[in-house]
Amino acid sequence: xxxxVKHIVAVASGKGGVGKSTVTANLALAxxxxxxxxxxxDADIHGPSQARMLGVAEGTRPESAGENRLKPLEAHGxxxxxxxxxxxxxxxxxxxxxxxxxAFQQLLTQTVWDDLDVLFIDMPPGTGDIQLTLAQKVPVxxxxxxxxxxxxxxLDARKGIEMFRKVNVPTFGVVExxxxxxxxxxxxxEPIFGEGGxxxxxxxxxxxxxxRLPLTLAIREQADGGEPTVVAEPDxxxxxTFRDMARQVAEQLGGPVDEGPEISxxx
Numbered sequence: 001x002x003x004x005v006k007h008i009v010a011v012a013s014g015k016g017g018v019g020k021s022t023v024t025a026n027l028a029l030a031x032x033x034x035x036x037x038x039x040x041x042d043a044d045i046h047g048p049s050q051a052r053m054l055g056v057a058e059g060t061r062p063e064s065a066g067e068n069r070l071k072p073l074e075a076h077g078x079x080x081x082x083x084x085x086x087x088x089x090x091x092x093x094x095x096x097x098x099x100x101x102x103a104f105q106q107l108l109t110q111t112v113w114d115d116l117d118v119l120f121i122d123m124p125p126g127t128g129d130i131q132l133t134l135a136q137k138v139p140v141x142x143x144x145x146x147x148x149x150x151x152x153x154x155l156d157a158r159k160g161i162e163m164f165r166k167v168n169v170p171t172f173g174v175v176e177x178x179x180x181x182x183x184x185x186x187x188x189x190e191p192i193f194g195e196g197g198x199x200x201x202x203x204x205x206x207x208x209x210x211x212r213l214p215l216t217l218a219i220r221e222q223a224d225g226g227e228p229t230v231v232a233e234p235d236x237x238x239x240x241t242f243r244d245m246a247r248q249v250a251e252q253l254g255g256p257v258d259e260g261p262e263i264s265x266x267x
Contacts, residue, residue: 004114010123011121012160013156015153017125018148021044021223025054039078039119042081043124043134044083044122045100055075056080061086066112076228079113145173172248172249182216210244
């Protein structure tokens with residue numbers, strides 16, 4: 001186990017561009033809103049994005065907590081650690097696999113996590129050697145797979161599920177992102193990436209469809225602006241979907257974990 005962490009949930013996808021990091025941020029915030037102590041570890045060493053999504057100012061650095069130990073940053077009630085807190089995010093991280101895996105391991109084990117119920121790991125896209133190494137070295141309770149309904153994305157999502165199967169990590173469920181586009185002007189809805197893909201893959205692997213999320217301008221703008229949807233619209237429909245997902249994840253972790261008072265994001 002990781003010191004200061006009760007449960008670890010990996011959020012993964014077989015490919016990039018399906019909204020995995022946005023889902024991770026909002027799912028973690030939804031879990032916090034349900035009363036849990038929650039953290040996020042951004043494991044995408046080459047392209048960390050959680051700092052921007054959580055509204056952490058560029059150049060913010062974590063405080064030392066002793067020799068080779070760091071305190072996580074606080075953002076929207078979450079504890080967070082990312083390579084973006086260590087480097088200039090405008091500079092490319094040109095590292096080989098062993099260096100990337102080593103950096104991730106240091107971020108995970110040398111961060112002084114403060115009594116977390118759940119730590120969400122925003123996994124890098126893909127299912128290569130690096131991802132498998134990370135999955136093998138981290139005591140993960142379960143994985144959440146993010147996909148779009150598109151057939152090409154589903155092919156890669158299957159690879160993600162199979163990767164976790166190889167290291168005996170259960171899949172808690174599938175999140176179907178960008179499942180339906182709703183026009184902000186006229187309200188017309190259209191499944192531009194196809195329909196039912198998340199449900200089919202969940203059935204194929206005997207797991208559950210945690211929920212479907214729409215393709216909307218607001219979700220993208222809120223994440224880019226450092227206030228993900230669960231913070232920006234705490235009473236909105238999308239937030240309700242994320243909170244339902246969080247409850248399903250908590251259920252599979254064994255129910256409430258020292259549940260505290262509900263957190264409000266309103267000022």
